[in-house]
Amino acid sequence: MAVFDLWLWPLLAVVLLPGLLVYFGLHVVGRGVIFVDLALAQMAALGVCVAIVMGEHSGGHPHTYLMSLLFTLLGAALFSWTRFSHPRVPQEAIIGIIYVVSAAAATVVLSRTAEGDEALKSLLLGNILLVSKAEVLRTFALYTVIGFTHYLLRRQFLRNTFREEEARRSGVPLRLWDFLFYATFGLVVTSFVQIMGIYLVFSYLIVPAVCGAVLSGRILTRLIIGWTVALVTGVAGLLMSVEIEALDLPTGPTIVCLFGVTLLLCAGLAWKMKRDQPQPGAT
């Protein structure tokens, strides 16, 4: 099949990589920190920009990856620190501020370099079609490690997200747990962004989690619904883009648009389920 000839690695990327993102999506939607992924990705991008400028001035090899990691961890620290810091300031405000300031800082840092636009563009847009075997394998290995860590520590993470009061009362070092959460999340997001771009990251993170949330109250059911939604939508979008030559649709945006359609279908299904169900206390 021609699909496997040219599009094997994009297809594998779409099948293997989003699983962990869907899991993080449950947390992100549960915590109500919807835009934290964009802010973390932007922090990582800022790190890369700093590395580029440093490399240019020293003439040496820029430690791009190290810098993006450092800035991601800095972002993680900021988010875990600000979660409960002020009763009248919602965390979403802090996230927005971090996003805008780091985006603007990246532009300022890069205004003196030639690679700037290219670097920023490739960091935040990615291109699923051009993903290489090495990228897919490397990212999958990283996700396996992080996924396993979260599986082992699932009780704590789930409690911290979905039963915040209980977590607070239990006296665990919540900020430390949150730092671990945002640090692993940051690693996942920044590696995913470089392959799929920022719109796809956001879609994979939020849409399957929202689909799960409207259809079920149970965490495991939500996860399974989310995985199904992500797999079907991603593969369908990729195939639609590469197989229908007459349309020649750009792959990433096609998948994002399909996610919009999927969410509508899920909402319709949820509405139907609610209507068919006997309403308790309706009489």
Added chain:
Amino acid sequence: MNVRCRFLVATLAIFALVPGAGRAGGGLKVVATTPDYGALARAIGGDEITLKILAKPTEDPHFVDARPSHIVTLNRADLLIESGADLEIGWLPPLIQGSRNRKVLPGETGRFLGSEGVRLLDVPAVLDRARGDVHAKGNPHFLMNPENSGIVARRLTERFCELDANSCPAYRENLARFTERLEQRILAWTERLAPHKGAQLVTYHNTWKYFAVRFGLRSETFLEPKPGIPPSPPHLGKVIAKMKADGMRVILVEPFQSHKTAQTVAGHTGATVVEVCQFPGGLPGTDDDYFALIDAVVDAIADALGQAAAR
């Protein structure tokens, strides 16, 4: 269920309405990175080749967004024509890697580098990224000197013959026709621009150096402070001062460059903004036709310089 069925039917209906993207043509499958090489390939290959062009004429040739068709096209190509001077370095290599086509790898007969045999300008003495997005091999916009297009056309004919001996006589015939017409037009273009010898052109990017040098004009002032770096207010201030001091009256912009910047500078200096393009199809009535493109560019520049001189 009903909703999903209707959606499916609607989707299929849309696909059925879209006509096939392929263009009828002959045996040799040629891919050009940009429309200028496309126009040259068409002029030499005629109907003997099937031609596909990756970048749109109104797209910045330094940045082209990858689409599935690009990879499929490259996968099926017998010959890939590129500038050879790193113009496409930002987007072509990953596309080629994705296409899994050994025929178009660097060094193969199926890879044609436009820059070979052309004397490049602006070759940097020292390579340093701090000087901007400089091309290590020199300025890649050399097809704007029509004589370079003649050189590329001749080499392209040889390459076509090497890959497709059967149609070689047709290619040579097309080359003879192209060269004859090119020589005539160069005389006409030179004559049209002769009255403006020494006039200075302000351009957004360093795209028009070859054109200027060939036709006795000067292109030394750019709206970009360094290649690839967006104009900053201090730099534009310097450009405006220089334009006023030297009486420069014409600013060239291309479809994908910031018209707003050019217009702001024009507002301060009384200069005219002239819309040009280095690619056939980027100006009205120049589709697939190198001659029509240079005709349009020469006319636009000569008119603007003429009006500026009259003022």
